[in-house]
Amino acid sequence: MPDVFDVIVIGAGPAGEVAAGRIAAAGLSAAVIEKELAGGECSYWACIPSKALLRPLDLAGEVARVPGLTLGGLAVDDVLARRDEMVSNFDDSGQVQWIESAGVAFFRGKGRLKGPREVEVLSGEGSSSSSSLTLTARHAVVVATGSSPVIPPIPGLAEARPWTNREATGVRAVPQRLLVIGGGVVGCEMAQALHGLGAKETTLVVRGGGLLERVEPYAGEAVARSLTEQGVRVLMRETVERVERPVPGGEITVHLGGGETLRVDEILVATGRRAVTADIGLSTVGLDDHRPVRVDDSMRATGVEDGWLYAVGDVNGISLLTHMGKYQARVCSDVIVARAKGTADDLPGMRDLADPIGSPQVIFTDPQVCAVGRTEAQARSEGFDVRVVEYEMGDVAGGSLMGEGYRGRAKAVVDERRRVLLGVTFVAPAASDLLHGATIAVTAGVSLDDLWHAVPAFPTVSEVWLRLLEAYGM
Structure with a gap:
């Protein structure tokens, strides 16, 4: 029957695609439903386009640090054209072709749970051609609907039609005057990107006392210092109290809590995201449709009779990172296949x-912030016997070769009882390639004694690993 599948996936973003493709590869029939572009937020409006905009600025910073090299200037139109190329000009036909070539049925429309193992596909919502189709899953439904940006309830803000990550990464004309609200990843990355591309008057307003408050404090301090040096105005412990935009598309007046009034061309709101759970039918199966879907370590939703519902990626609220959503999808799909075939569902790869x-994360500012595992504060709050070691990355031979003014810091949080790493943070330009080694060490629980024999090549920045171990006393 064309409307019955072994597994139905709601959402064709990175996590949904991985789940559907892996399930189909294992021999089960799978369908995936997507109301927007197949490939999801990351491919078109987040990870990929933001890094395409940041990469030229990253290279310009490297060139500026190396004597003997000169930069001929930034061709903004070419940068935006490259961004468009990286997002396939916002055309998902190639992605749909890949999904179907993997043996997965693709449905364009809004997927909504209708009851146990039933999913309604709504197409053409709000028009006279609106229609629906009901699909039935023999074994499982996977919710992979992602997350959406939160617009805070500031008087006049919503009416001013502020930018979110989508408008920022998809920018066509860079505004001269830009206000960014929020000091998290999106706020910091896009303040740097848009300022470098022409937003000469860029102001970053942060309610708290620091940037990037989920990582080590020195990381946010380094990024704040760098943004300030580049010409971005960073206002800590400040709030936006009221916004006025009397003419659509015209000048915006922003009243700050400290009494200052700003006039800007656009506002970018980067104050967090929430799981997309509203209006996807969770209440029809007894779940709260106003909060992330709670799951166990096999990604199966808790509180659903017969255990047929799963949730992966941002929608379960565990880790709002693309690579972690894809990881959860691998876990989830293997578990579903095993349970459908009646084979062991508790193999090592079948649990999160x-x-x-601690999931790894790279924040692509200059300097880059690369972190995995627990921060020092988290480790102490969890009761670990903690020792911290740090080292200046510019002091290793590889760091000195990166150019004049290259600076950064590495920090390792050690569990003294087991002599393993609980968390590692690198803050420096071009530090992202150091992170996977740290991820292996943290997730595998590699002992410091074994790490001592993992000899870093000379002269590379990775020699900071040796310096951290020496600082520890190896």
Whole structure:
């Protein structure tokens, strides 16, 4: 029957695609439903386009640090054209072709749970051609609907039609005057990107006392210092009290809590995201449709009779990172296949072990912030016997070769009882390639004694590993 599948996936973003493709590859029939572009937020409006905009600025910073090299200037139109190329000009036909070539049935429309193992596909919502189709799953439904940006309830803000990550990464004309609200990843990355591309008057307003408050404090301090040096105005412990935009598309007046009034061309709101759970039918199966879907370590939703519902990626609220959503999808799909075929569903790869330990993250500012595992504060709050070691990355031979003014810091949080790493943070330009080694060490629980024999090549920045171990006393 064309409307019955072994597994139905709601959402064709990175996590949904991985789940559907892996399930189909294992021999089960699978369908995936997507109301927007197949490939999801990351491919078109987040990870990929933001890094395409940041990469030229990253290279310009490297060139500026190396004597003997000169930069001929930034061709903004070419940067935006490259961004468009990286997002396939916002055309998902190639992605749909890949999905179907993997043996997965693709449905364009809004997927909504209708009851146990039933999913309604709504197409053409709000028009006279609106229609629906009901699909039935023999074994499982996977919710992979992602997350959406939160617009805070500031008087006049919503009416001013502020930018979110989508408008920022998809920018066509860079505004001269830009206000960014929020000091998290999106706020910091896009303040730097848009300022470098022409937003000469860029102001970053942060309610708290620091940037990037989920990582080590020195990381946010380094990024704040860098943004300030580049010409971005960073206002800590400040709030936006009221916004006025009397003419659509015209000048915006922003009243700050400290009494200052700003006039800007656009506002970018980067104050967090929430799971997309509203209006996807969770209440029809007894779940709260106003909060993330709670799951166990096999990604199966808790509180659903017969255990047929799963949730992966941002929608379960565990870790709002693309690579972690794809990891959860691999876990989830293997478990579903095993349970459908009646084979062992508790093999080592069938449980989420990485999230509790700490997912890796790279923040692509200059300097880059690369972190995995627990921060020092988290480790202490959890009761670990903690020792911290740090080292200046510019002091290793590889760091000195990166150019004049290259600076950064590495920090390792050690569990003294087991002599293993609980968390590692690198803050420096071009530090991202150091992170996977740290991820392996943290998630695998590699002992410091074994790490001592992992000899870093000379002269590379990775020699900072040796310096950290020496600082520890190896």
